[in-house]
Amino acid sequence: MGEILIITGGPIQEAFAQSYISQGNWDLVIAADKGLELCHSCMIVPDLILGDFDSSDQEILSYYQSHYPDRIRRYPSRKNETDTELALNEAFLYPDKEIHILGALGGRIDHMLANISLLQIAVDKKRICYLIDESARLFMTDHPVVIQKDHLSKDLVSILAYGTDVTGLTLEGFAYDTKDFTLPVAGSRGISNYLVSDEGKISFTSGTVLVIETLEY
Template structure:
């Protein structure tokens, strides 16, 4: 699997992130603009650096400019889309078969919401994507998935309708089950579910859902 990591400029819990990276292997490591700061702190050289570089320290730019074998892409700061969107498209052009985003959450909630929107690029291209931070794993799905209890991230599983409705939702192996239930937006019904069996099954016939696995 041609797995790509994209580190972008949100908040990062370094010890979590370094542990996570060490436990996984990536064919490509991309820094999106000030995501460079994390790579520098972690002592990891990214394969690609992309951004308009308006939010990274000059010394960090210099630090990586002096390294070999980094593919640089400088974006126009007046562009329409975020550096993270450009980084995702770059990863896909380079053959990414799955993509993990780190540094995609934090105090800029607009950036976080945009990053969740960008999970839809993966959905359109059939490329699994996820946002990870120390407390959450966020995915967007348009068909059923199974989450094995032994592999779940954190304690809770929350389902948030992304399309205005998600039809015929059936949940098995959860504390709160559903059977052919149509979930609508504007409510908190799917929040803080818990897996009670070896594996939990989420299925539905129509719509898009955001799945957040959350620590306490």
């Protein structure tokens, strides 16, 4: 399975971003609007640069327009999707590839919540999609998953119901294991669990879970 990297304009530690980018084997790199600035700092030439560019550094944008005009796709500022969603839609055109999004967390809370909701679109399309920054990796799933301990900080994992209650939730390998539990969509149940084994198993019978892995960087 290949990997696609989307770089958006939210705050992220540049050192972490450089490290994460260098460790990937990316089949496609997409810069969404202000994310082009991080690409420039990391000396990356994206395969696709898109957005309305209302928040981009115009000098940096001009450089890429001059040197890579065929990679620029400009959208009007009045549109129904955020630049991050437009980038995700492009990634969906490439089947069977994991999608990793940097710069989608932190910053404006409305943008962050919208970015988290984009994970539901990935679930609906049966795609694996991660939102990543130096402190956490988020993903959604509607089927059982296994969490590995080796990349976590303090072994912390939060598991939240998204959209509707999650029924039949069974956790194995966690400090707070459950069996056939209904996780309500409202409330804080599921926050700050942690692994006590090398891996943690999450299974359930219905619903969608948002998994937040605390990273160690």
